[in-house]
Amino acid sequence: MKFIIKILLxxxxxxxxxxxxxxxxxxxxxxxxxxxxxxxxxxxKLAEANYAFDVNAMGDMSDFDPATVQFPKGDTIKVAVVAxxxxxxxxxxxxxxxxxxxxxxxxxxxxGIMVDGKKKFVxxxxxxxxxxxxxxxxxxxxxALQEKVHVLVGTDxxxxxxxxxQVADKxxxxxxxxxxxxxxxxxxxxxxxxxxxxxxxxxxxxxxLGYFYGxxxxxxxxxxxxxxDYAFGRSIADSFKKGLKQYxxxxxxxxxxxxxxxxxxFAPYLEKIKAAKPDVIFTxxxxxxxxxxxxxxxxxxxxQPFAHLFLDDPxxxxxxxxxxxxxxxxxxxxxxxxxxxxxxxxxxYYKTWHDLWANRWKTEPYNSRLFEHxxxxxxxxxxxxxxxxxxxxxxxxxxxxxxxAVWENDTYRLPTGKVLRMRACDHKVVQDLHVFExxxxxxxxxxxxxxxxxxxxxAASTGPTWRIPAEKxxxxxxxxxxxxxxxxxxxx
Amino acid sequence: xxxxxxxxxxxxxLIIALAFVPKIxxxxxxxxFITFAVFAVFSVSLNLLLGYTGLLSFGHAMYFGAGGYGxxxxxxxxxxxxxxxxxxxxILSAVLLALIVCPLVVRVGGTAFAMMHMAFAQLLYVIALxxxxxxxxxxxxxxxxxxPFSIPGVVSFPLEGAPANFYYFAIIVxxxxxxxxxxxxxxxxxxxxxxxxxxxxxxxYLGFKVTHAKAVVYIVSAAFAGVAGSVYAxxxxxxxxxxxxxxxxxxxxxxxxxxxxxxxFFGPVWGTAIYALIEEIIFRYTDRVELVIGIxxxxxxxxxxxxxxxxxxxxxxxxxxxxxxxxxxxx
Numbered sequence: 001m002k003f004i005i006k007i008l009l010x011x012x013x014x015x016x017x018x019x020x021x022x023x024x025x026x027x028x029x030x031x032x033x034x035x036x037x038x039x040x041x042x043x044x045k046l047a048e049a050n051y052a053f054d055v056n057a058m059g060d061m062s063d064f065d066p067a068t069v070q071f072p073k074g075d076t077i078k079v080a081v082v083a084x085x086x087x088x089x090x091x092x093x094x095x096x097x098x099x100x101x102x103x104x105x106x107x108x109x110x111x112g113i114m115v116d117g118k119k120k121f122v123x124x125x126x127x128x129x130x131x132x133x134x135x136x137x138x139x140x141x142x143x144a145l146q147e148k149v150h151v152l153v154g155t156d157x158x159x160x161x162x163x164x165x166q167v168a169d170k171x172x173x174x175x176x177x178x179x180x181x182x183x184x185x186x187x188x189x190x191x192x193x194x195x196x197x198x199x200x201x202x203x204x205x206x207x208x209l210g211y212f213y214g215x216x217x218x219x220x221x222x223x224x225x226x227x228x229d230y231a232f233g234r235s236i237a238d239s240f241k242k243g244l245k246q247y248x249x250x251x252x253x254x255x256x257x258x259x260x261x262x263x264x265x266f267a268p269y270l271e272k273i274k275a276a277k278p279d280v281i282f283t284x285x286x287x288x289x290x291x292x293x294x295x296x297x298x299x300x301x302x303x304q305p306f307a308h309l310f311l312d313d314p315x316x317x318x319x320x321x322x323x324x325x326x327x328x329x330x331x332x333x334x335x336x337x338x339x340x341x342x343x344x345x346x347x348x349y350y351k352t353w354h355d356l357w358a359n360r361w362k363t364e365p366y367n368s369r370l371f372e373h374x375x376x377x378x379x380x381x382x383x384x385x386x387x388x389x390x391x392x393x394x395x396x397x398x399x400x401x402x403x404x405a406v407w408e409n410d411t412y413r414l415p416t417g418k419v420l421r422m423r424a425c426d427h428k429v430v431q432d433l434h435v436f437e438x439x440x441x442x443x444x445x446x447x448x449x450x451x452x453x454x455x456x457x458x459a460a461s462t463g464p465t466w467r468i469p470a471e472k473x474x475x476x477x478x479x480x481x482x483x484x485x486x487x488x489x490x491x492x
Numbered sequence: 493x494x495x496x497x498x499x500x501x502x503x504x505x506l507i508i509a510l511a512f513v514p515k516i517x518x519x520x521x522x523x524x525f526i527t528f529a530v531f532a533v534f535s536v537s538l539n540l541l542l543g544y545t546g547l548l549s550f551g552h553a554m555y556f557g558a559g560g561y562g563x564x565x566x567x568x569x570x571x572x573x574x575x576x577x578x579x580x581x582x583i584l585s586a587v588l589l590a591l592i593v594c595p596l597v598v599r600v601g602g603t604a605f606a607m608m609h610m611a612f613a614q615l616l617y618v619i620a621l622x623x624x625x626x627x628x629x630x631x632x633x634x635x636x637x638x639x640p641f642s643i644p645g646v647v648s649f650p651l652e653g654a655p656a657n658f659y660y661f662a663i664i665v666x667x668x669x670x671x672x673x674x675x676x677x678x679x680x681x682x683x684x685x686x687x688x689x690x691x692x693x694x695x696x697y698l699g700f701k702v703t704h705a706k707a708v709v710y711i712v713s714a715a716f717a718g719v720a721g722s723v724y725a726x727x728x729x730x731x732x733x734x735x736x737x738x739x740x741x742x743x744x745x746x747x748x749x750x751x752x753x754x755x756x757f758f759g760p761v762w763g764t765a766i767y768a769l770i771e772e773i774i775f776r777y778t779d780r781v782e783l784v785i786g787i788x789x790x791x792x793x794x795x796x797x798x799x800x801x802x803x804x805x806x807x808x809x810x811x812x813x814x815x816x817x818x819x820x821x822x823x
Contacts, residue, residue, distance in 0.1 A: 086779055128779040133632055134735030137728055138527075142775070145520035159631035163730055166635060170653075171519075190635055229621075230630035260621070261630060 042432065043470050045490060046421060051390050052413035053383070055345035059109025061352050066098040066371075067363035069105055076123035077113060077398055079104065079388075080143040082136065082154040082164055085128035088262040088288055092156040093128065094365055096178065099381035100124055100153055102353070102374075103389060113393045120398075122389065125149065129160055131261075136160045140167040150398040151176055151388060156286065157261075158182035158232040165195035174400050178384040179377070181205060181284075181309075182235040186426045188480035194400055196407055196427045198384045198420070200333040202232065202284075203476035205309055206239025207246060208331045208433045208468045209282070213307075214248025216435075216466055220279035222254045223307075226269055226293065227284045229258035236284035236309070239476075247472075254278050263289060266296045274302060280329070282307045291316035298324040305329060312376045314369035317459040325460035328438040334380035335434025336416045337467045339449030347450060349415045350374065373455065376462075387412045387420065409491075423491035425484040428475040430491075432467055439463030510663055514656040522659045523727075528768045529666040530724045535745035535752070535760035536673050537716035542746070543754035544677060545709050546689030550606045551613030553741035554593075555586040555714040557733075559721025561620065561627060562586070564731040567636040575639040575651065579665070579722050586718025589616075590711045598706040601692075610742070617737040632732025651726070662723050669719045674757055676712060685709050747785065751792055753799025762800045 081100050083093035104122040107113060112121040127143050129136035136155070143149045144167055151174045154164045161180035168175035169192035177185065177197045181204075184190060186197055213220060225240060227233030237256060244251040255276040257269045270293075273281060281304050285293050290311045297306075298320055305327035311317075312332075317325050341347050353374030361367045374382065391410060395402040408424035421430040436447070438461060441454035447462040448455045455461035474489040484491070514522055534556055541547040562585025566578045573581075597608050620627045627633065641661050642648035651658045676682050684705050687695040692702050725731045735741065744767075745760065752763025770788065774781050796803045 130779070132734050133730060133732040134728070137730060137735075141520070141523060145518065145523070159634075159732070162631070162634055166729065229624070234624075 042419070046411070046419040046430070046432065046470055049411040049413035049419045051394065051410070053386055053390075053415050055349045055415055057110065058349075058352065059106050061102075061106060061109065061356065062360075064102065064105050064356060065361055065363070066094075066101050066366050067361065069101050071101075071104065071123040072108065072121040073123060075118075076121050077115060077151075077392060078123050078125065078147060078149040079151045079153055080125045080127045080140075080147065080149040082127040082129055082140055082143065082152050082160075084131045084156050085126055087130045087132075089131050089156050089286075091287060091365060091370070093126070095370070095378055096153065096155075096381055097124075097126060098366060098371060099178075099378055100385045102382055103385035106386075107389050113389060114396060115392060116397050116399075127152075129155065131157065131160070133159060133163060136163045137167065140164050141171075144168070144171040144173055150174065150392075150400075153178060153385070153388070155180060157230065158185055158235065159230050161185055162190055162231070165190065165192050168192060168194040172400055174403055176384070176388050178381050180232060182231045183239070183428075183476045183478075184231065184235060186428055186481075187478040188482075191426060191478075191481050191483075193404060193427075196422065198387060198422070198429055199380070200431065200433060201428055201475045202235040202239040203242070204239075204433060204473040205236055205284070205331055206241070206243035208243065208435065208473045209240060209307055209329070210243025210245070210247040210251075211468055211472050212329070212331070212435045212466060213251065213280075214244065221250060222252050222277065222279045224254055224273050224276055224278035224281045224304075225256035225283075226273065226281060227256075227258055228261050228286075228289060230261060233258055233284055237282075240282050240284075259289075261289065264292060266293050267300065270297055270300050270302060273297075273304075274300070278304055280305055280307050283311070284309055286310035287313050287316065291319075294324070295320055307331075310377065312461075314372065314456055314459055314461070317456065317461065318369060322440040322458060322460045325438050326440055328460065330436045330438065330462075331468075332376060332380070332434050332436060333431060334376055334383070334414075334416065335436060335462075335465050335467075336418075337434065337465045338446070340375070340416075340447050340462075341450050342417075346415055350450075369456070383414045423475070423477070425487055425491045426477055426481055428477070430470050430474060432470045433473050435466045435468060436462040437464045510667075511660075514659055519655050522655055524768065524772065526659060526662045526727050527724075528764055529663060530720045530727065531744065531748060531768070532761045532764040533666045533669045533673075533723075534717055534720035535748035535764050536670060536757070537713045537720065538745040539749050539754060539757070539760045540673060540677070540685070540709055540713040540716070542749055543756075543759065544682070544685040544689060545706060547601060547706070547710075548606045548746075549609040549742070550739075550746075551609030551611070551742050552713075552717055552745055553737050553739075554609075554613040554616045555590060555717035556721035556724075556741060557613075557616060557620065557731075557737035558586040558589045558714075559583060559718030560725035560731045560736045561633075561721075562718070563722040564633045564636055564725045565626070567638070567726075568633055573639065575641050575661075575726075578639065578726075579719075582722025582725065583715055583718040586714045586721065587711055590714030594707045594710045598703045598710060610739075613737060613739070613742055617733050620733040620737055628732070630733065632730055632735075634730040636729065638726055638729065658727065662727060665719065665723055669716050670761070673712075673716055677757055681705070681708070747789055749799075750789065751799055753801035753803075755798055756801040759799055759801040766800060 081096050083096045084090055085093040101124050104124045108121045112119045125147055127139045129139050140152055152164050152168055153176045155161050158180040161177050162185055165175050175195040179199050181202045183201050183203050225237045227237045259269060283306055291313055307329040309331055312330060357372050391403055391407045395406040407422050411419050411421045413419050418432055423430055440460055441457045443463045444455050444461055445453040446464055477484050477489055479485060513525055538552045541549055559582040563578050563582035566573055566581040593612055597605055621629055638652040640648055640650045649657050651661060684700055688702055696702050748763035748767050749760040751766050753759030771781050774784050
């Protein structure tokens with residue numbers, strides 16, 4: 001009997017210990033803490049905006065078609081889209097055109113903008129630099145002197161954007177950079193009061209991905225860098241290395257390469273990557289290079305995911321199939337954590353574009369999948385164009401000095417709810433960024449939360465999304481630039 | 493005396509007209525004219541080889557590029573370098589390159605000469621592309637300082653931010669280059685060039701060293717291509733491999749020369765003017781300038797192989813014949 005009591009007491013003790021272990025309050029708190037932490041709230045400096053895009057104020061877009069759109073001529077607000085409209089990157093120019101033309105058409109449908117005491121329509125002009133530096137200079141000067149445009153919008157290539165900024169500075173007109181991310185565009189040597197970089201910058205991409213891999217993901221450790229051999233490629237690679245060093249010191253760069261722009265054979269580079277056995281391949285390549293790189297990588301049996309900025313072209317994602325892009329990581333300036341659609345306005349804004357694509361746009365390339373959703377990079381270009389027109393409207397003038405005065409320190413809320421802030425001292429944008437993981441159609445509903453609950457049925461696309469707070473990805477500031485001396489990273 | 497005045501009158505009129513370009517036309521046409529003048533000098537420098545010596549080069553851009561890069565690098569890295577030394581460094585870069593290349597190329601002619609130049613130009617293109625820390629790679633060099641034009645104690649005026657001043661500087665330098673090249677072709681040595689083109693063996697039998705003569709012409713041609721490249725670099729304030737060393741840059745003076753006519757000194761100048769005008773007009777309607785220029789080039793080769801100046805000569809000849817015929821009929 002004594003023996004049985006002894007056994008029961010021991011069992012009770014063991015059970016009590018087990019019970020305490022499982023249900024003690026400290027463990028419960030610890031377990032609660034292990035749940036994914038909520039992202040920190042939006043920084044107070046980005047909580048309020050001077051101007052918010054109002055979807056309900058949009059004009060009638062039912063006749064808009066980027067292939068056939070006509071703009072009023074004469075006494076107008078002239079905007080030139082300086083980009084590749086021919087040559088290997090011709091498709092990129094078409095993307096910028098669709099984005100800027102959309103915003104301009106909408107403004108015109110609303111009756112134009114009141115500037116210098118008169119309502120004026122917006123006229124958008126295509127200026128083809130063919131991806132060539134000499135041509136870019138020539139065409140930008142033509143736009144400034146011959147067409148007398150008020151704004152030069154560009155472009156695919158930081159080296160080309162540098163030339164556009166230079167022309168803008170020389171002839172005192174506004175240049176808006178909607179896509180070239182090199183930080184040195186706004187450094188002490190190249191800064192111009194007339195140039196505004198309304199897109200994200202390389203330093204933000206680098207620190208954003210560093211933060212994601214080091215502080216959120218905490219999984220992959222070996223990275224290989226392959227980028228295009230020009231200002232942007234070098235700058236984004238350097239920023240990625242700096243970002244990893246800052247937020248993920250355990251990470252290792254196992255190799256890096258820089259290839260010529262518009263390369264068609266990546267095999268030598270891919271062989272090197274294969275041998276280095278990285279966990280992730282980081283690339284800043286944009287189409288067509290990025291698409292060719294990933295296609296060839298998959299053909300050669302490389303299964304590692306790509307971390308990227310511009311590999312979101314659905315045409316090529318369909319070509320390589322859903323498996324080949326699943327697991328890829330994209331950092332973007334146009335994202336929303338959780339479902340993409342949270343308000344009826346967001347759905348309306350999305351559907352206005354998507355329905356036109358589905359029912360009205362019949363001309364190549366605007367009828368292709370690349371233009372289906374109007375989100376991602378394309379969505380960002382569209383919003384940057386709206387921001388420009390909003391600034392002109394609030395300046396009440398096409399006088400560059402008045403535009404500069406309004407744009408510096410301006411804050412602008414996108415339909416996604418995110419706020420952009422133009423840092424006054426170096427004209428770079430402070431904003432939250434987002435990181436997407438690419439997943440097959442069945443898992444895309446976490447992002448595409450309205451019917452049909454996937455972005456693309458036969459391609460990997462946006463799935464889980466993480467917000468990278470603005471304070472973690474503040475753009476690099478050149479303190480040698482007099483205007484920035486003694487200022488903090490918020491430019492204050 | 494009156495004959496001499498008659499001869500100089502059109503040139504004096506041209507100089508006066510050029511002086512008033514900034515006042516009459518805006519910045520845009522001033523820039524247009526500078527570009528035209530740069531490519532006119534570049535094309536005439538090529539024609540010293542092609543038209544006068546019978547040597548076709550598919551890589552003349554390397555001297556244009558050497559001039560451009562030489563000046564840009566000097567202005568970027570040599571602190572406070574004055575304008576004329578910067579220009580001289582550009583010219584010297586082209587001459588130095590020609591001195592290195594000419595021992596190899598002057599011994600050959602025809603296709604070998606053309607292809608060797610293409611190879612050398614491509615080599616230089618790749619070097620410029622890959623030497624990122626010196627040449628800026630694909631991005632090139634931009635935003636370098638443009639020093640003021642100054643002759644100490646005499647004159648000094650800024651070129652940066654003063655388009656009219658730059659226009660006068662460029663026109664004087666390029667005009668002087670054209671005159672020097674014209675003068676060169678009129679010297680006895682210039683006539684040897686034509687002899688080499690027509691019958692190199694005969695020149696050899698006359699006691700001239702053909703390879704040496706070719707080398708001198710080659711270096712002179714490179715130097716003037718360097719002048720054009722150097723002025724263009726200062727004008728554009730940006731140099732990059734595609735715009736200075738690319739294949740298209742090598743083909744531009746060939747097309748200009750063929751359009752204008754290889755048989756005359758001013759043929760390439762006419763060709764450049766035609767090219768620039770066509771480009772200017774076509775650009776208003778389409779971006780496909782090269783396509784239209786290509787079609788025109790084919791038509792010129794087929795129907796006017798001596799180019800614009802050849803066509804003018806032919807018309808002049810026909811007009812004279814017609815006039816003579818009428819005079820004979822009247823008599």
